[in-house]
Amino acid sequence: MLIETKGLKKIYSIDGSETPAVNGINLEIKEGEFVAIIGPSGSGKSTLLQILGCLDRPTGGEYFFDGKEIEKYSDDELAHLRNKKFGFVFQSFNLLGRLSVLENVELPLIYAGIPELKRREMAVKVIGSVGLSDRVDFETMRLSGGQKQRVAIARALVNEPRIIFADEPTGNLDSKSGEIILEFFEKLHEDGHTIVLVTHETYLAESAERIIYLKDGLIEREEIVNHKSFRENKFSK
Amino acid sequence: MKFRDNLKMSYSGLTTHMSRSVLTILGIVIGITAIIIVMSLGQSAQNLIVGEIQSMGPETIVVLPGKQPKGLSDVGGSIFGDSLKERDFKDLSKKENVPDAVNVGPVVFSQINSSYGSETYDTMILGVSPSMFKTFGLEVNPPGTLFGSNDVNEKSSVVILGNKAQTELFGNSDSIGEKIKIKGKNFKVIGVLIKKGQSSFVNFDDHIIAPYTTVQDLSGLKYFNRIAVTAKSVEAIPSVIKDIELVLRTNHKIDDPKNDDFYIQTQEDLVKSISSITDILTIFLGSVAAISLVVGGIGIMNIMFVSVTERTREIGLRKALGATNKNILVQFLTEAVILTVTGGVIGIIFGTGLTALTVVVLNKFAGINFSFSFPIDGALLGLFVSSAVGFIFGIFPARKASLKSPIEALRYE
Numbered sequence: 001m002l003i004e005t006k007g008l009k010k011i012y013s014i015d016g017s018e019t020p021a022v023n024g025i026n027l028e029i030k031e032g033e034f035v036a037i038i039g040p041s042g043s044g045k046s047t048l049l050q051i052l053g054c055l056d057r058p059t060g061g062e063y064f065f066d067g068k069e070i071e072k073y074s075d076d077e078l079a080h081l082r083n084k085k086f087g088f089v090f091q092s093f094n095l096l097g098r099l100s101v102l103e104n105v106e107l108p109l110i111y112a113g114i115p116e117l118k119r120r121e122m123a124v125k126v127i128g129s130v131g132l133s134d135r136v137d138f139e140t141m142r143l144s145g146g147q148k149q150r151v152a153i154a155r156a157l158v159n160e161p162r163i164i165f166a167d168e169p170t171g172n173l174d175s176k177s178g179e180i181i182l183e184f185f186e187k188l189h190e191d192g193h194t195i196v197l198v199t200h201e202t203y204l205a206e207s208a209e210r211i212i213y214l215k216d217g218l219i220e221r222e223e224i225v226n227h228k229s230f231r232e233n234k235f236s237k
Numbered sequence: 238m239k240f241r242d243n244l245k246m247s248y249s250g251l252t253t254h255m256s257r258s259v260l261t262i263l264g265i266v267i268g269i270t271a272i273i274i275v276m277s278l279g280q281s282a283q284n285l286i287v288g289e290i291q292s293m294g295p296e297t298i299v300v301l302p303g304k305q306p307k308g309l310s311d312v313g314g315s316i317f318g319d320s321l322k323e324r325d326f327k328d329l330s331k332k333e334n335v336p337d338a339v340n341v342g343p344v345v346f347s348q349i350n351s352s353y354g355s356e357t358y359d360t361m362i363l364g365v366s367p368s369m370f371k372t373f374g375l376e377v378n379p380p381g382t383l384f385g386s387n388d389v390n391e392k393s394s395v396v397i398l399g400n401k402a403q404t405e406l407f408g409n410s411d412s413i414g415e416k417i418k419i420k421g422k423n424f425k426v427i428g429v430l431i432k433k434g435q436s437s438f439v440n441f442d443d444h445i446i447a448p449y450t451t452v453q454d455l456s457g458l459k460y461f462n463r464i465a466v467t468a469k470s471v472e473a474i475p476s477v478i479k480d481i482e483l484v485l486r487t488n489h490k491i492d493d494p495k496n497d498d499f500y501i502q503t504q505e506d507l508v509k510s511i512s513s514i515t516d517i518l519t520i521f522l523g524s525v526a527a528i529s530l531v532v533g534g535i536g537i538m539n540i541m542f543v544s545v546t547e548r549t550r551e552i553g554l555r556k557a558l559g560a561t562n563k564n565i566l567v568q569f570l571t572e573a574v575i576l577t578v579t580g581g582v583i584g585i586i587f588g589t590g591l592t593a594l595t596v597v598v599l600n601k602f603a604g605i606n607f608s609f610s611f612p613i614d615g616a617l618l619g620l621f622v623s624s625a626v627g628f629i630f631g632i633f634p635a636r637k638a639s640l641k642s643p644i645e646a647l648r649y650e
Binding site: 155 | 643
């Protein structure tokens with residue numbers, strides 16, 4: 001099992017009152033799986049993703065990644081984990097606008113201490129795989145939303161991570177760009193990548209193999225997707 | 238993460254806000270410029286003064302009239318005091334009175350107007366004994382001669398011209414044997430000094446030199462402005478000073494040293510007191526300049542805090558991509574140090590340039606023989622201080638950046 005949580009909790013204390021965002025979640029994700037986490041606003045789906053992505057620490061329960069308990073990890077070890085094993089795709093792209101496509105994609109490799117030439121080679125290859133070979137030296141702030149998200153995907157892939165966490169990756173895109181991004185995720189899954197996708201749109205979640213429905217910080221139900229019916233309905237709205 | 242990558246990253250962070258970065262380092266540029274100027278001009282001034290004092294030789298002791306000046310208001314005593322008389326000079330010259338002295342000579346000086354034909358020249362006439370030529374290292378161009386003790390005894394109307402005095406009165410013509418007029422009297426030029434430049438606070442090139450008796454007669458003075466005594470060695474100086482004090486107190490009927498109407502200066506005393514004055518001045522002016530460095534440093538800290546807040550999302554992103562706390566700390570610290578060191582280097586260049594310019598101006602227009610050399614000490618100090626300022630004032634903002642939680646930073650709007 002790549003990911004396993006037992007009674008995972010995240011409770012925010014604000015002015016003495018406690019607000020549970022994640023309230024005891026038991027979850028298992030296998031290597032190579034494409035899982036969508038869906039739920040209304042405030043259901044705790046983004047918080048769950050942030051904890052699974054080691055961007056935040058849980059306040060209770062246990063989280064095992066690749067069989068190892070994460071709680072014992074130091075901040076530096078978590079940084080190392082994020083760098084080597086995780087790839088992130090955010091709703092708002094989170095690119096450094098003044099840097100070129102290449103420089104943005106290289107960032108995780110810099111922190112991994114990979115030498116410049118090798119770094120460049122790896123980044124150029126992955127930029128090509130998202131169809132942006134002709135934009136390598138462009139400043140990312142000059143790109144369209146869809147292109148920006150493709151740069152973000154390239155950045156998430158460049159370190160050959162074990163798992164990709166995507167938080168509303170099409171949320172800031174028009175439907176056409178959104179469709180292209182979604183197709184990327186499907187292709188990544190076909191290539192064997194493990195993907196965890198957070199969304200509040202059912203039609204997006206249906207591109208995954210399994211959908212986890214979250215409500216009030218708890219798993220309400222899980223569902224295995226019938227891909228035949230999904231293909232027919234995709235982007236019909 | 239490699240340091241070169243960190244440098245690149247920090248550089249790119251700074252160039253994103255180029256005009257802000259340039260304005261931020263102004264304080265450091267001004268501070269380092271000021272420190273370099275103060276240090277190198279202070280050092281040049283000290284070298285100049287010490288060099289002049291030492292040109293008389295370390296064995297030379299100068300006796301001055303009046304009480305030892307305690308401040309600027311007392312200096313008049315040593316210029317206008319009339320306590321050093323012919324008798325004092327004669328007694329000090331006696332071997333039995335000051336056995337360790339090898340040379341004793343009086344100095345008188347007076348402001349005069351000299352003329353040759355239609356040419357006139359205002360200058361100082363210095364009256365000395367022949368023994369003083371050696372003390373001051375004075376020589377004349379052949380075929381001129383120096384005057385001797387006969388000229389002193391007979392109050393001969395002979396003068397030796399300094400190089401500039403010769404040019405002012407005679408231009409390029411020969412002056413030896415010619416007569417110049419001083420206070421209506423004729424004086425025969427017997428020699429022209431070999432160009433010497435400034436030494437012992439006196440620029441002999443500018444002046445006219447005559448037997449001291451002649452100058453006393455000319456100016457109606459019955460005293461000396463200085464008596465210079467040369468000890469046989471530096472070690473003999475204390476005993477020579479004791480003997481001089483004994484002779485002068487006896488002659489002046491002084492029982493209590495507090496009532497001394499003369500004072501004695503050794504070259505070492507002078508070097509020490511002048512050096513300590515220039516050192517204090519340098520330190521004082523340097524501290525004033527250092528204040529601007531502190532102000533500049535606070536400016537850097539302020540801008541770095543603004544930058545850290547502005548770039549909170551960037552910090553969160555970098556952490557999400559694998560940057561450790563240390564990576565972030567080093568990145569922001571490097572940015573601060575790049576800023577201050579760049580300011581420091583510009584300051585060193587400006588400071589050196591302005592110092593060179595000042596030296597040229599002083600030499601050309603004020604006739605002060607200042608030497609200029611690249612202030613290596615000052616430059617190294619400037620580099621060290623500017624990087625230290627970057628480090629000290631950059632560490633707090635950088636630490637603040639490094640401790641941000643990745644998710645809180647990413648959520649920051």
